[in-house]
Amino acid sequence: MDSLNRIVPGSEGFVDWSEAYERVEAYFCALHIRDRLLLSQLVAQILSRAAERFEGSAKSASVLAMEEAKEVVRTWFGKVLDAAGVEHGELGAQGRLALFLADMPTRWQNEFLHPGPWPEAFLEAMKATYLSTGPEFSKARMTPRDIDLGPVSAVADETWRVIDRWPILGALFVWTLYLGGVGLLVYLLH
Helix, strand or coil: CHHHHCCCCCCCCHHHHHHHHHHHHHHHHHCCCCCHHHHHHHHHHHHHHHHHHHCCCCCCHHHHHHHHHHHHHHHHHHHHHHHCCCCCCCCHHHHHHHHHHCCHHHHCHHHCCCCCCCCHHHHHHHHHHHHHCCCCCCCCCCCCCCCCCCHHHHHHHHHHHHHHHCHHHHHHHHHHHHHHHHHHHHHHHC
């Protein structure tokens, strides 16, 4: 937390740190962390790590904070899945989906970003949901089929074919329909 002491409200970068706080808080809220005390502790930890990297960095505080937040969550997912005995690759969306499917935000919210050991029920739930989030590949063959749009489509198609064969007759038919529609509209409005 000492690195947070360097962020002074009167400093030039305070607005940027406020934005960093809001972005990290919104990220954890999107992960359904609702406990305000836990949320503020997690955000403070992330901002502390970002503040350590901030000096001499060309990136803004909010960018650094989000990088730290994503890295901390990714590392935590990796540790949890290792403890559950699951081989894993990239943990981005699949790890977050497993988190939601295991109902971690409701049942084990205090375990989020908490170092192990974790409850066995939590590890089993994460293992089961992580394995079920992956796609099951199967070869499929798609062949195009005609779409039956019904009798109206067949009549319209035949009408356009007749109009294509006799363009003058088709133009006369279209103009007759148009003028009939306008005449009917004038009659109804007067």
